[in-house]
Amino acid sequence: MSLFSPRRTRSAGGGMSVPPPGAARLFGSTAVTNETALRHSAVWACLRLRADLISTLPVDAYRKVDGVQVEVPKPPILVNPGGERVGIQEWMYSTQFDLDRAGNCFGVITERNALNLPARIDLVQLGDVRLSDVDGEIKYLIGGDTYRPEDVWHERQYTVPGLVVGLSPVAYAAWSIGSYLSAQDFALGWFGNAAIPAAELVNSQKTLSQREAMIAKTSYEAAVRAGGLFVHGNDWELKPMQAVDSQTRFLETMQFGIPDIARFFGCPADLIDSAAGGSSVTYANITQRNLQLLIMNLGPAISRRENALSNLLSRPRFVKLNANALLRMDPQTRAATIKTQLDSRVLTPSEARALDDRAPLTPDQLAEFDRVYGSPRTIPTGATS
Missing domain, CATH: 3.30.1120 (Arylsulfatase, C-terminal domain)
Incomplete structure (x- = not known):
């Protein structure tokens, strides 16, 4: 039985009422699939930006000790999840790319460790995957072979009740993508003199x-x-021959359709160099802009990925993606932030130096500070600064 009706099997890349990726939707002479959608520059830019940022966040493993989050060594699955040739950044990029365009990503678990947890996951192409659901029993058909759910790595995004797959942004954005690709085909035909006589x-x-x-x-x-x-x-x-006015307006859809695509793929249009005409948002600094991106666009996706990756570890260990790496500050803002933490005694001088990959101050350095700036003010015991 299929994901959507009692006795059918359907591709995992499609949505509730849209065809799967293998059955492309036609718009004029243009077929919209997960692959042809990448010819739309806005689709490529959104997927690239989100996958770039999330895949380069440091992946760390932790456990709670007396209520404090303590870092623990990462198992091999969080270093080279796809074997020696596929590191964590490449693996995260590939899976995030599929999650953002199709709402699903898949891999076959080919190795397990002593705790029977996945030790290697080989990713597979979306078009090779079909799911069947017969009376609640789910099976994965990948490249002609059938797999049980426990042998398949399946992450989902954009889920709705009643479906065991996530919804596909490409499928639901097919109208917008198709109009852009049709305009692109028309422009190529026109300027190449293939569409009409010269x-x-x-x-x-x-x-x-x-x-x-x-x-x-x-x-x-x-x-x-x-x-x-x-x-x-x-x-x-x-x-x-000259383009008639209606055909010229048709070409304008290539410009005005880009913000619409950005909304489908959860990526601010200004970050892919396509702010809506007449709109302007000013941010005080780069940190503020990245914070808005993290909270409104990437934060939920990062949280879901942390939960999924935590299933690769034995409990009570869990995975955290270090989102602080995204909030890179300009030197002046960074220095002011560190100074505030030092003055409020949230951070020690040694910890502050470690943030810049500097070793703790040596006795000679401390003596030099005293000679240049004088001895620090002594605070009486029990007094506050």
Whole structure:
């Protein structure tokens, strides 16, 4: 039984009422699939930006000790999840790319450790995966082979009740993507002179027979190809073809459709160099902009990925993606933040130096500080600064 009806099997990349990726949706002469959608620059930019940022966040393993989060060594699955040739960054990028475009990512668990937890996960292409659900029993069909759920790594995004797969943004954005790709095809045809004739050669004096029209056409084309002259009397008139107004407006959809795509893929349009016309948002600094991106767009996806990756560890260990790496500050803001933490005694000087990969101060360095700046003020016991 399928994900959507009692006795069918359907691809995992599709949505509730849209065709799966293998059955492309047609818009004019353009088929919209997970692959052809990447020809839309906004789709590529959104997927690339989200996957770039999330895949490069440090992946750390922790456990709680007396209520304090303590880092523990990472198991091999969090270092090279796809074997020696597939490191964690590449694996995270590939899975995030599929999650953001199709709402699902899949891999076959090929190795397990002594605790029977996954030790290696080989990712598979979306188009090779089909799911069947017969009376609540789910099976995965991958490349002609059938797998049980416990042998498959399946992460989901954009879920709704009653479906064992996530919804596909590409499928639901097919109208917007299709209109852009159709406009792109039209532009290529027009400017390549394949969509319409390059010019109109009119005889204003008489009606031509088919034979006479072909002779005139052949003569003109031969002169143009050779770079020569087309000689004629006052009975011929050459009119270069121009795009009509409705066709010109059709091309404008290539510009105005980009913010619509950005909304489907959870990526601010200004971050892919396509802010909506007439709109402008000013941020005080880069940290503020990245914080807005993290809270509104990436935070939920990061949290879901942490929960999924935590299933690779034995309890009570869990995975955290270090989102602080995204909140990189300019030097002035960073220095002011560290100074505030030092003054409020949230951070020690040694910890502050470690943030800049500096070793703790040596006795010689401390003595030099005293010589240059004088001894620090002594605070009486029990007093506050």
